[in-house]
Amino acid sequence: MTDNSNAPWPTELRVSKDRKTLTIAFNTDESHELSAEYLRVCSPSAEVKGHAPSQKKTVPGKRLVEIIKIEPVGNYAVRIHFDDMHNSGIFSWTYLHELANDRKKHWIGYLKELEDKGLSRD
Template sequence: MSDKNEAWPTEIRLKNDKKTLVVCFDTGESHDYTAEYLRVCSPSAEVQGHSASQKKTVPGKRDVGIMKIEPVGNYAVRIHFDDLHNSGIFSWSYFLELAHERDKHWGGYLKDLEEKGLSRDR
């Protein structure tokens, strides 16, 4: 059961380029997420690990696309990326976290790439 104060998606739309996902919420918020950002911040154990020390930095995803999106219950979606990654379950609250804390997530990712000598291109 959903908390009545929790934002609820009213639209989830994949743009024609298959590289941008738009999520609109009943709060009036609307956010665009690049496929690359969603892929490198996937909530999957493969990316996040089972603890902070196990978190992986995933390089080479600048051109990743989204093949399909499928509902998971009434609380999330599973995104199928064209690199065949599909194990992350993106909850509505996680979409909002990714939108509201974009600088933290994206900046941390870019910093990790640099520190590890990795690239967004490969």
């Protein structure tokens, strides 16, 4: 079993009033705002990630997606419910921290995938 005692731990999760942004603060004194669109297209669900890298799907048309609710999953993650009814991704604290800290890399990669496949954020 892996020792995660030094892993960043969330101290606050807050959905904005317009439901388009998740603010997450960690015990490392860092705070990040992650858009609903970014979280949706980077969902760790099998529907998006697949069961192998070759099965990863590019999810278009999520520019206007909103967060309906967040529900805890044990003490290690949250399930984010989106208004397009997607809710199968379990976002671990580690994955949320990675998404926050590697946002530019993930976002640029996503935009390139859209372009390469002739897809749109709208």
